[in-house]
Amino acid sequence: MSVPRSSSCSRLQLNSHTRSPVKTFANPQLPENPKSKNSVLFNGELQDPDESLVPAVSEAVLYGRGVFTTVRITPGGLFEWNRHVARLKSDSKSIGMRVRDGLDLPAPDDILGLASLNGVREGKARVSIFDASSSSRWSGDSRSSIAVLVQAQSLVRTEELLSITDSPFTVNERSPLASVKSCNYLQPVLAIQESNLRGFDEAVRCNSAGVVAGCCYSNIFWISSETGALRTPSLATGCLPGTTRSYVLEAFDVDEVIVPYKQFVDDAESAFVTSSVKGVSVVARIGAKKMLDRLPEEIEEFRIRSGLYPLADKTSS
Numbered sequence: 001m002s003v004p005r006s007s008s009c010s011r012l013q014l015n016s017h018t019r020s021p022v023k024t025f026a027n028p029q030l031p032e033n034p035k036s037k038n039s040v041l042f043n044g045e046l047q048d049p050d051e052s053l054v055p056a057v058s059e060a061v062l063y064g065r066g067v068f069t070t071v072r073i074t075p076g077g078l079f080e081w082n083r084h085v086a087r088l089k090s091d092s093k094s095i096g097m098r099v100r101d102g103l104d105l106p107a108p109d110d111i112l113g114l115a116s117l118n119g120v121r122e123g124k125a126r127v128s129i130f131d132a133s134s135s136s137r138w139s140g141d142s143r144s145s146i147a148v149l150v151q152a153q154s155l156v157r158t159e160e161l162l163s164i165t166d167s168p169f170t171v172n173e174r175s176p177l178a179s180v181k182s183c184n185y186l187q188p189v190l191a192i193q194e195s196n197l198r199g200f201d202e203a204v205r206c207n208s209a210g211v212v213a214g215c216c217y218s219n220i221f222w223i224s225s226e227t228g229a230l231r232t233p234s235l236a237t238g239c240l241p242g243t244t245r246s247y248v249l250e251a252f253d254v255d256e257v258i259v260p261y262k263q264f265v266d267d268a269e270s271a272f273v274t275s276s277v278k279g280v281s282v283v284a285r286i287g288a289k290k291m292l293d294r295l296p297e298e299i300e301e302f303r304i305r306s307g308l309y310p311l312a313d314k315t316s317s
Contacts, residue, residue: 040114042150044148057138067180079307125153158312163283169191172208224269229254244308268289277311279308
């Protein structure tokens with residue numbers, strides 16, 4: 001299905017100041033004989049996944065106190081790594097943790113070295129920063145402690161068209177943690193599992209006012225059938241400020257809006273979601289509504305130039 005040449009395309013123009021998206025770092029010299037193709041870095045040491053232990057009475061284990069980010073691994077390096085660093089620092093501060101440059105954050109070379117050891121040329125790396133301090137309710141030890149886990153997984157390119165629906169799992173837009181990507185991530189996990197059981201790939205979560213906030217694992221954008229503008233939920237909705245979302249906002253003029261779910265569905269002529277893994281992924285169906293099955297030319301050009309094609313697990317059908 002072709003995209004009609006209408007106002008929906010004429011409003012879309014790449015901002016001329018958009019930077020190159022890939023922060024490139026040379027792969028470091030690799031150690032001999034890695035333990036497995038599924039190794040992790042735990043506190044800077046190469047380990048098998050089942051060797052990495054956070055203390056049982058820590059704030060992370062007991063209460064999920066910690067933050068994480070998932071960065072895209074490309075043949076050229078880490079996609080927008082500096083955005084991920086900024087978010088890790090900001091989110092850590094929001095939950096009462098202090099992340100120090102050069103001490104608590106892994107170096108890009110360490111991430112890429114782990115990726116190479118695991119045979120990852122293209123895929124994702126997850127960096128988790130845990131509060132490993134003992135909980136005062138379980139231990140008298142009040143010393144502050146941070147644990148850092150780095151994982152890397154190989155993914156493959158896909159042309160998957162997504163189907164999305166609404167979700168019964170609401171976003172608490174009034175919470176101070178609404179914009180924080182913390183290790184307490186159960187709600188989005190349950191939300192996407194619930195949508196999968198109904199035959200959908202993703203779900204749109206609304207806040208307590210019934211306003212669209214975003215998807216479970218991604219941010220949502222759409223072309224307005226009314227104005228031709230590119231739209232996305234405002235951060236005031238409780239939307240998670242994704243790193244790829246911020247990159248799109250720099251590349252295009254985007255209306256950040258507050259709209260109820262039904263209005264969003266009625267208004268969307270075409271839609272796509274963004275995340276480190278999904279890149280820019282086409283939404284072909286919202287509930288029972290069929291959408292255009294390709295991106296407008298300007299968005300597709302942006303996706304190709306940025307290398308933001310969707311990635312998926314090798315075992316995915």
